[in-house]
Amino acid sequence: MKKEIRIDELRALMLDALTLRGIGSEDAAFIVDDFLDAELEGHKTHGVSKFLTIDIGLSGREGSIEIVSRIGGHAKIDGHRELGHIAARQAAALSVELAKEQGVGLVALTNVSRYARLVPYSRLIAERGCIGIVTNNGGPAHVVPFGGSMPVFGTNPLSFGFPQGEKPPLIFDFATAQGVWGELRQAIVVEGRYDKNALCQLVDAPVIETHGFGVMKDKRLLGFLRQVAAARGLIILTDSDGAGFVIRNFLKGALPPEQVLHAYIPDVPGKERRKRAPGKEGKLGVEGMPPEVLLEALRRAGAQAEDSPEPPDPITKTDLYLAGLSGGADSAARRRALQQELGLPEHLGSAGLLQALNLLMTREEFQHRYGELR
Numbered sequence: 001m002k003k004e005i006r007i008d009e010l011r012a013l014m015l016d017a018l019t020l021r022g023i024g025s026e027d028a029a030f031i032v033d034d035f036l037d038a039e040l041e042g043h044k045t046h047g048v049s050k051f052l053t054i055d056i057g058l059s060g061r062e063g064s065i066e067i068v069s070r071i072g073g074h075a076k077i078d079g080h081r082e083l084g085h086i087a088a089r090q091a092a093a094l095s096v097e098l099a100k101e102q103g104v105g106l107v108a109l110t111n112v113s114r115y116a117r118l119v120p121y122s123r124l125i126a127e128r129g130c131i132g133i134v135t136n137n138g139g140p141a142h143v144v145p146f147g148g149s150m151p152v153f154g155t156n157p158l159s160f161g162f163p164q165g166e167k168p169p170l171i172f173d174f175a176t177a178q179g180v181w182g183e184l185r186q187a188i189v190v191e192g193r194y195d196k197n198a199l200c201q202l203v204d205a206p207v208i209e210t211h212g213f214g215v216m217k218d219k220r221l222l223g224f225l226r227q228v229a230a231a232r233g234l235i236i237l238t239d240s241d242g243a244g245f246v247i248r249n250f251l252k253g254a255l256p257p258e259q260v261l262h263a264y265i266p267d268v269p270g271k272e273r274r275k276r277a278p279g280k281e282g283k284l285g286v287e288g289m290p291p292e293v294l295l296e297a298l299r300r301a302g303a304q305a306e307d308s309p310e311p312p313d314p315i316t317k318t319d320l321y322l323a324g325l326s327g328g329a330d331s332a333a334r335r336r337a338l339q340q341e342l343g344l345p346e347h348l349g350s351a352g353l354l355q356a357l358n359l360l361m362t363r364e365e366f367q368h369r370y371g372e373l374r
Helices: 007-020 025-040 054-059 084-102 119-127 193-200 212-216 219-232 242-254 291-301 317-322 331-342 350-360 363-370
Strands: 066-071 074-082 106-112 132-135 158-164 167-174 187-190 207-209 234-237 260-263
Touching (some): 007 025, 084 119, 119 158, 119 167, 212 242, 219 242, 219 350, 234 242
Parallel strands (some): 074 106, 187 207, 187 234, 234 260
Antiparallel strands (some): 066 074
16 A cells, blocks of 8 residues: 655654754654655755665764875875765865865765765765865676776766856766666676676676576576575566576576576577677567666566675675685696685686675685685
8 A cells, every 4th residue: 555755754754863863953854855765856866765774874883984185286085984964064065165175176985875866965065165075986896898898997986066156056967887786686697798797797796697598508607697686686687588487497497496586588589799690589688678678677577675784895896816726836726626615607807706705705704714715
């Protein structure tokens, strides 16, 4: 049963919720206005549903926001896992203060929870009479550079704010990906790297390739899929042609059905841009589907938004190096031994190994088991 609520009533409820959690009135109003604005502007991935996860951010707080350095027009802030909205609001205000003192203000903010859109911060800067440029390193590599074939960049959102005197500031806000979606709980299984590239530009979730029919002969890859299915669930998204259904049906029989969802793309005649000729059946595959079609397929399959925060301390390339798994004379042999121990696919590169490790264990667990190898 649907129930309607007035915007002012919803705003009051949200403010009360933050007040009960000890958040000051100015910060609370700033947070609520951002979520409501996003919802009313149609950006539901950053709207009211995200407000419902506010307790996750609050549970990670480690202390007060700290300005760890301030030299000339530059400052660095350690948020100590403060709510992203609160820390980023303070960083934006400090950038204005520095700009008015030095002519330019550059503030780096680290160690905070998610702070949703960039619009509120570029707007704050512009409303105080400065040109605001706000950016963020948007997570792991998801975006393929123009003319490329492999993801290199994060979604790396950008927002610009320009003051206009008595008029409201002029705001530009965008990401470098074709679309934006919330984080997914499940990992997505696709056939090949071009399919993976298409998905990585749309969703924040692990995407695993079957290497076409390769998964049918690769016991380690199949074992890895079983581990990921048990840990977070899988969504199978293959092409709509006969080959795609052969792969899908193989995985149906090899994986526990209660841990797997199935997403289907429609039959669309055509060929992908990179190909000289259509495929055998003349249908577009996953890589050729418009972003909205892929997102709708995932939605219909029952894809679930991630309701826990991104691990604040993931395993990094530095950890691999310190564990002797990269950068050393025998690192390749050590990686092979580790992959065999964990039942991981044999031909994982360092980036693939990093993703697999973060799916299977925490950084603390990794360091306890492998941190003393070097």
